[in-house]
């Protein structure tokens with residue numbers, strides 16, 4: 001058996017990427033949270049749409065999966 005080379009890299013492709021999002025209390029816009037693992041247990045996020053500043057807990061972060069090609073906004 002000479003053909004037992006690398007068989008570990010089966011599904012390491014990043015077809016999608018995940019980001020954390022929190023919904024705004026006022027306008028329900030989804031605001032992205034970068035570095036989800038680096039945030040404190042409680043943190044504040046300013047809404048990019050209406051400017052409302054909301055406080056969230058780490059457990060409130062939703063994970064949004066996006067296709068790789070939709071990195072552009074507009």
Ligand SMILES: [Zn+2]
Pocket residue numbers: 024025026027028029047048049050051052
């Ligand atoms: Zn808002």
